[in-house]
Amino acid sequence: MDIVQLWNALVGVVIILYVILDGFGLGIGILFPTAKSEEERDVLMNSIAPIWDANQTWIVFGGGALFAAFPMIYTVLFSALYIPLLSFLFGLIFRGVAFEFRINTNRKYLWNWAFFLGSLLAVLNQGFVLGGYISGIKVVDGAFAGGPFDWLNPFTVMVGIALVVGYVLLGSTFLIIKTEGAVQERAYKQAFWAAMAVACFMIVVSIWTPYHAPDLTARWFTEPRLYFVWNFPLLGLVAFGLLLRSLKKRRELMPFISSVLLFLSAYFGLQSALWPLAIPPDLTIYEAAAQRETQIFTLWGVAIVLPVVLTYTIYSYRVFRGKVGGAEGYH
Amino acid sequence: MDVVLLSRLQFGITTAFHILFPTLTIGLAFYLVVTEFLWLRTKDEMYYRMYRFWVKVFAVHFAVGVVTGITLEFEFGTNFARFSQFVSNVFAPLLAYEGMTAFFLEAGFLGIMLFGWQRVPPLVHFLSTALVGAGATFSAFWIMSANAWMQTPTGFEIIDGKLLVTSFREAIFNPAFPTHLSHMLMASYETAAFAVAGISAWFLLRGEHTAFYRRSLGIALLMAALFAPLQVFIGDMKGLSTAEHQPAKLAAMEGHWETNTEGGAPLRLFAIPDMEAEKNHFEIAIPNALSLLITHSADGKVQGLKEFPKADRPNALITYWSFRVMVGIGFIFAGVMAWALLLWWRKRLFDCRLFLKALICIQPLGFIAVVMGWITTEVGRQPWVLYGLMRTSEGVSPIPAGNVIWSLSVFLIFFAIIGTSYFYYILKILKNGPDLDSPIPPVQRPSGMRPTEDALKEA
Numbered sequence: 146m147d148i149v150q151l152w153n154a155l156v157g158v159v160i161i162l163y164v165i166l167d168g169f170g171l172g173i174g175i176l177f178p179t180a181k182s183e184e185e186r187d188v189l190m191n192s193i194a195p196i197w198d199a200n201q202t203w204i205v206f207g208g209g210a211l212f213a214a215f216p217m218i219y220t221v222l223f224s225a226l227y228i229p230l231l232s233f234l235f236g237l238i239f240r241g242v243a244f245e246f247r248i249n250t251n252r253k254y255l256w257n258w259a260f261f262l263g264s265l266l267a268v269l270n271q272g273f274v275l276g277g278y279i280s281g282i283k284v285v286d287g288a289f290a291g292g293p294f295d296w297l298n299p300f301t302v303m304v305g306i307a308l309v310v311g312y313v314l315l316g317s318t319f320l321i322i323k324t325e326g327a328v329q330e331r332a333y334k335q336a337f338w339a340a341m342a343v344a345c346f347m348i349v350v351s352i353w354t355p356y357h358a359p360d361l362t363a364r365w366f367t368e369p370r371l372y373f374v375w376n377f378p379l380l381g382l383v384a385f386g387l388l389l390r391s392l393k394k395r396r397e398l399m400p401f402i403s404s405v406l407l408f409l410s411a412y413f414g415l416q417s418a419l420w421p422l423a424i425p426p427d428l429t430i431y432e433a434a435a436q437r438e439t440q441i442f443t444l445w446g447v448a449i450v451l452p453v454v455l456t457y458t459i460y461s462y463r464v465f466r467g468k469v470g471g472a473e474g475y476h
Numbered sequence: 477m478d479v480v481l482l483s484r485l486q487f488g489i490t491t492a493f494h495i496l497f498p499t500l501t502i503g504l505a506f507y508l509v510v511t512e513f514l515w516l517r518t519k520d521e522m523y524y525r526m527y528r529f530w531v532k533v534f535a536v537h538f539a540v541g542v543v544t545g546i547t548l549e550f551e552f553g554t555n556f557a558r559f560s561q562f563v564s565n566v567f568a569p570l571l572a573y574e575g576m577t578a579f580f581l582e583a584g585f586l587g588i589m590l591f592g593w594q595r596v597p598p599l600v601h602f603l604s605t606a607l608v609g610a611g612a613t614f615s616a617f618w619i620m621s622a623n624a625w626m627q628t629p630t631g632f633e634i635i636d637g638k639l640l641v642t643s644f645r646e647a648i649f650n651p652a653f654p655t656h657l658s659h660m661l662m663a664s665y666e667t668a669a670f671a672v673a674g675i676s677a678w679f680l681l682r683g684e685h686t687a688f689y690r691r692s693l694g695i696a697l698l699m700a701a702l703f704a705p706l707q708v709f710i711g712d713m714k715g716l717s718t719a720e721h722q723p724a725k726l727a728a729m730e731g732h733w734e735t736n737t738e739g740g741a742p743l744r745l746f747a748i749p750d751m752e753a754e755k756n757h758f759e760i761a762i763p764n765a766l767s768l769l770i771t772h773s774a775d776g777k778v779q780g781l782k783e784f785p786k787a788d789r790p791n792a793l794i795t796y797w798s799f800r801v802m803v804g805i806g807f808i809f810a811g812v813m814a815w816a817l818l819l820w821w822r823k824r825l826f827d828c829r830l831f832l833k834a835l836i837c838i839q840p841l842g843f844i845a846v847v848m849g850w851i852t853t854e855v856g857r858q859p860w861v862l863y864g865l866m867r868t869s870e871g872v873s874p875i876p877a878g879n880v881i882w883s884l885s886v887f888l889i890f891f892a893i894i895g896t897s898y899f900y901y902i903l904k905i906l907k908n909g910p911d912l913d914s915p916i917p918p919v920q921r922p923s924g925m926r927p928t929e930d931a932l933k934e935a
Contacts, residue, residue, distance in 0.1 A: 195587030198542060202575070202583040208549050209572035216564030223553025224873040230554060231883045234547050235890060241543035242894055245536045249901040287561065293879050436565040442644050443569045450576040457584050464588060464595050 148441065149434045152214040153421075155447060159210055161412050163203035165315065165405055170197045172316020174240055174264025175309060176335060183253060185328055190260075191469040192323040194244060199458060201237070213443040217287055217433035218423050224289040225282045226296055229273035236267030265309065272308035276301030279358055279415070281426045300357045307346040311408065314339035318388075318401040325468050333392060336400055340388050343407065347381065350411075360426055361418040374417050381410035480869045482880035483555040486887060488854065490547055492847050493891050497541030499846050502616060502661065503668020503699075504534045505609035510695060512602050521916065526692055529910040530672070535590055536901055540894060542583070549575075555880065559861050559871030565641045566632050567622060570648065574618035581611030594917045601920070613661070620660050624652035627853070627863050628721045634865075651721050655714040656853075662707040663849065666809055667842030669700035674839025675906060677832040688910050690826050693835075697816055697825070704809045711806055712769070718856075719770045719778070722863060724788065725856035727781040728795040730766055731756050735780040740764030740773075749792035754782060790858045798851040805845040808838060 146154075170193045180186045193200075212219040223230060240263030247256035277296025284290060317339055320332035355362040365374045384406035391399035419425065423433035434440065508527055515523035549571060552560045560567070588596055588604040596604070631647030632639050641647065676693035679685060719726045727733070731749040732741060733756070743765030747756035767776040781789055812834060819825045826832075861868040 195591040198583040198586055199580065201542075201546075202579045205546055205549060205579045206572070206575040208553075209568070209575035212553065212560065212564060213568035213572040216561055216568055219553045219568075220557035220561040220564070220873075223550060224557040224875050227554050227873075227875055227879045228882070230550060231886075234550060235886055237546060238543040238890060238894070242539050242897070245539040246897055246901055249532075249536065249904055288557065288874050290874065293876055435568065436640050438641050438644075439565045439569055442641075443572050446569070446573050446576050450580075454576070454580045454584065461584060461587055464592060 148437065148444065149430055150421075152210075152434070152440055152444070153430050155444075156207065156210050156214060157416060159203060159207045161409065163200075163207050164412070165408060166200035166203055167197075168312045168408070169193075169315040169319035169401075170200055171240075171264045171268050172312035172314070173320060174260050174316075175268065175313055176316050176320070177257060177261040177264070179331065179335065180328070186253075186257060188324055188328050188469055189320070190244065190247070192320060195465045196461060197244065198241075199461065201241070210443070210447075214435055214440055215423055215430065215433045216435050217428070221282060221284055221287070221289045221424055221428075222278065225291060226274050226277050228293060229270040229277060229296060233267050233270035233274065236263045236265070236270060239263030240267060268309050268312050269305045272305030273297075273301050275308065276304030279304070279354075279361065279425065281358070282424050284424060284428055300353060303346075303349065303353065307343075307350065310339055310342040310346060314343050314404050315401070315408070318404045321400055322397050323469050333395070336404075337389075337392050340385070340392070340404075344385060347411065351378075358425070364418050364420075370417055370420075374414065377410045377414035377417065381407055381414075384410060479875065479877040479880055480872050482877055482884060483872050484868060486880055486884045487548075487551055487555060488851075489884070489891070490544065490551060490887060491854075492850060493895070494541065494544040494548055495846055495850055496843050497537055497544065498612065498615065499664045499667050499843065500671060501534065501538050501541050502609075502612040502664035503666070504530065504537070504672075505605070505612045506665060507668055507672060507695065507699065508534060509602075509606050509609045510699075512605050514695075516598055516602055522688065522691060524916060524920070525688065525910050525912055529688075530692070531590065532905045533902060535586075536898065536905065538582075538586065540898055545579075553873075554875075554883075555873055556861070556871045557873035557875075559866060559868075562639055562866060562871070563626075563862060565639055566629075566644075566647045567625065569644070570618050570622040570625070574615055574622075578611045578615035578618060581614065582608050583611075585611070593920060596919070598920055616660055616664070617657060620657040621648050621650070621653050623853075624656040625650050626861065627656070627857055628652040629862055629865060652717060655710060655717045658710050659707070659714050659849070662703050662710055663842070663846050665699060665703040666707055667846060669696045669703065670809065670835070670839055670842050672696040673700065673835045674837075677835035677839075679909075680826065681829065681832050681836070685909055685912070688912070693826065697813075700809070701813050701816065704806075704813045707806055708810050711803065715769065722856065723779040724781065724784045725790055725795065725853075726770070727779055727784075728790045728792040728856055729799040729852060730778075731759075731792060731796045732766065732778060733780050733782050735783055736767065736775075736778060740767035740775040741770075741778040742766055743769065747796065749796050751789070751792055788859060790856045795852055795856045798848040798855065802845045802848040802852060805841045805848075808841065812838060 173189055173193055177186060177189060180189055208219070239259045243256040243260035243263060247253055247260065250256065273296060276298075280296065280298060280301060282289065282291065283295065314336060317332045317335040321329055321336060324332065364370065384403045388400055388403035388407065391403060421429050421431070423430045508531060511523050511527045511530070514520070515527060552571075585604040585607045588601065589608050592601055592604065625647055628651040629647075630650045631643040631645070632641050634640070673693055673696040676689040676696060679689045680693065715726070718729070728749075730741075731744045731747040733754055740763065742761035742763045744756060744759055744761045746758065746760040748758055749756050764774045766778055768774055770776065770778050781792060815831060815834075816825065819828050819831055857863055859867050859869070861871040
C-alpha cells in the first residue's frame with residue numbers, strides 16, 4: 146500500500162465517520178416536527194446538544210484532508226457542485242445556530258423550524274452532492290469544465306431523498322438509545338418505517354445505477370473486485386435482518402448498530418466500484434494526489450492527532466451517556 | 477459584474493462577518509479560564525457565578541463563529557479553485573492541521589464546558605475550559621499562518637508552473653507570521669476585555685448587581701491593561717515587517733506616493749488618496765515622522781507607491797482609511813487604559829461615572845478595529861492573491877458569475893437574519909442578568925467554599 150492509497154483510505158474513513166456521526170444528528174433534526182410538545186422537542190435536542198458540534202467537525206476535517214491529500218478532487222468537485230455544496234452549508238448554518246438561539250428565546254417555534262428546515266436542506270444537498278459525484282464530472286486540464294447545473298438529474302434527486310430516509314433511520318435508532326417513554330416508543334415506529342423505506346431505496350439504487358452509471362457497475366465485475374464485492378450486499382442483507390429483529394425485540398443499542406452496518410455496506414459497495422477513481426468518469430487518485438511531501442507532512446498530523454481526538458470523543462460520549470430528560474441542566 | 481469581483485466580495489463579506497466571532501471567542505475563552513482558575517483557587521462562589529454568566533454569551537457567540545467558519549473552508553474550493561489548486565501543496569495542510577488541532581479540540585470539549593457541570597469533577601471541567609481556549613488559539617495560529625503565507629510566501633519552489641513545497645517550517649513560520657499572529661491575538665484579548673468592560677460598566681451605572689459587575693470589570697480591565705499597550709508595540713513591529721516585505725501595501729497604508737529622495741518622509745495624519753491623480757487631497761502631515769517610524773531615522777528612505785506599476789498597486793483610499801481607523805482605535809484603547817491607571821491610583825476606578833460612560837462608548841470599537849485591520853491587510857495585498865506570484869483574477873473558479881450572485885445574495889440575507897438574532901439573544905442574556913441563586917452542582921462544590929452572600933455583604 147503506497148501513501149496515495151493510504152490517504153484514499155483515510156479520507157474514506159473520515160467521510161463515513163462524518164456521515165454516521167452527523168447523520169444521526171441531522172436525522173433527529175428531520176424528525177423534529179414529529180415531536181408532540183415543546184418538552185419532547187427539548188428531549189430530542191438535548192440528546193445531541195453536547196456532541197453535535199464535535200460530530201459536525203468531521204466535515205471540516207474531511208474538507209481539509211481532501212484539500213491537502215487530493216487537491217484536484219477538492220478544487221474540481223467544489224466548483225462543479227457549487228450550488229448543492231453551498232446549499233448544504235446554508236442548511237448547516239441555520240441548524241447550528243438553532244441550538245443556541247432556541248434555548249434563549251420564548252418564541253421557540255421560529256428556531257424549531259430553522260432546525261428542521263436547516264437539517265432537511267443540509268441532508269438533501271448532501272445527497273445531491275453524492276448523486277452529482279456518481280453521475281460524473283467534466284474535467285479538462287485538471288479544472289472543472291461544465292455548467293452550474295450539470296449535477297442535477299433524476300438520479301441525483303433520488304439519491305437526495307434516499308439519504309434523507311437513511312439519516313432518519315440513523316436518527317430514530319439513536320433516539321431509541323437516548324430516550325424513554327413516549328418519545329422512545331415513537332422512535333421505534335419511525336425506525337421501522339425508515340428501515341422499510343431504506344430497503345426500497347436500496348433496491349431502486351441497485352436497479353437504477355447500472356443504467357445511470359454503467360461504467361461504475363461494470364467495474365464491479367472486473368477482477369479482483371469480483372471476488373469480494375458480493376460481501377457488501379450480503380452485509381447489507383444481514384444488517385437489515387438484524388435491524389428488523391432488534392426493533393421487534395425492543396433492543397436499545399442493536400438497532401443503531403445494525404443501521405450503521407447498513408450504511409457501511411452501501412458505502413463500501415460504492416467505494417469498491419469507484420476504486421481507483423478520484424473523480425468519475427476517468428480521473429484517478431494518483432492524478433489527483435498532492436505532492437508526496439505534502440501527503441507525508443499531513444499524515445504525521447493525522448497519526449498523532451487522530452488517536453487523541455478519538456480518545457476524547459469517546460470520553461465525551463461516556464460523560465454524557467444515559468437517557469436524556471427535557472430539563473437536563475443546560476449552561 | 478464579473479466573477480472575480482463577486483467572488484472577492486463574497487469572500488470578503490463572509491470573512492469579515494466570521495472574524496467578529498472568533499475574535500471574541502479567543503478573548504472570552506481566556507477570560508473564562510482566568511475566572512474558573514480563580515474559582516478553583518479562592519473557592520469564592522462569585523467567580524463561579526461569573527463563569528456561568530459569561531459562558532452563556534460565549535456559547536451563543538461560539539455557535540455563530542463555528543457555522544460561519546465552516547463556510548470559509550469550503551469557499552476556497554468553490555470560489556477560488558484555481559488559486560487553491562496552485563497553492564495546495566503548501567497551503568492545504570495548514571487548513572487540515574487547523575481542523576485536526578483546533579476545531580476538534582474546541583468542539584470536543586465545548587460539550588463538557590457547557591453541559592458537564594453535573595457530570596465531571598472540577599479539575600476536568602477546568603481542563604475542558606482551558607482546552608477550548610487552547611483550541612481557539614491553535615485555530616488562530618494556523619489561520620494566521622496560512623494568511624501570512626499568502627502575504628509573504630516562502631518554503632517552496634516553482635517547477636514547470638507547479639508550486640512544490642521545500643520546507644514546511646519555512647512556509648508556516650514565514651516572515652509575516654509572527655507579527656500577524658501576535659497582532660491578532662492581542663486584538664482578540666483587547667476586544668473581549670473591552671466588550672466585558674463595557675457591559676459591566678453599563679450595569680454598574682444602572683446600579684444592578686454591583687458586586688458582580690465590579691469584579692467582572694476588574695478582571696476585564698486587568699486584561700486590557702496588559703494587552704492594550706502591548707498591542708501598540710506589536711503594531712509598530714508589524715509596520716516594520718510590512719515595510720520590508722510588502723512595500724506597496726505600506727505605501728498605500730500611509731498615502732505615500734513619492735519615494736523621499738531628500739530628507740525624511742512625512743506622516744500624513746489626514747489625507748484623501750486619489751488613485752487616478754496619484755496624489756493626496758487635503759493633506760495634514762508631520763514632517764519626517766514616517767521615516768522615523770519605519771526606518772527609525774529622521775531621513776530614512778520609504779518607498780512610494782509610484783515606484784510600482786499602476787496595475788500592481790493596492791487601492792490606496794481604502795487601505796489608508798481602514799488603517800487609520802484601526803490605529804486610531806488602538807490609541808483610544810491605550811489612552812483609556814492610562815486613564816484607568818490614574819483612577820486606580822486615586823482609588824476611584826469603579827466610581828467615576830464619566831469613565832464608566834467612556835467604557836460603554838468604546839465597547840464596540842474592538843470589533844471595528846479588527847475588521848478594519850483585516851481590510852487593510854487584505855486589500856493591501858491586492859492585486860495579488862499570492863503576493864507577487866499569482867493575481868487574484870487568476871485564482872477564481874471556472875464558474876459562471878450567476879452562481880456567485882446567487883450565493884452572495886443568500887449569504888447577505890442569512891447574515892442579516894443571524895446577525896439580528898444574535899444581537900437580540902445576547903441582549904436578552906445580558907438583560908436577564910447573572911444567576912446568583914441556583915445551587916452549585918454537588919460535584920463542583922469544593923470544601924471551604926465562600927458563599928456568594930458573604931461577598932455581596934462586603935461589597
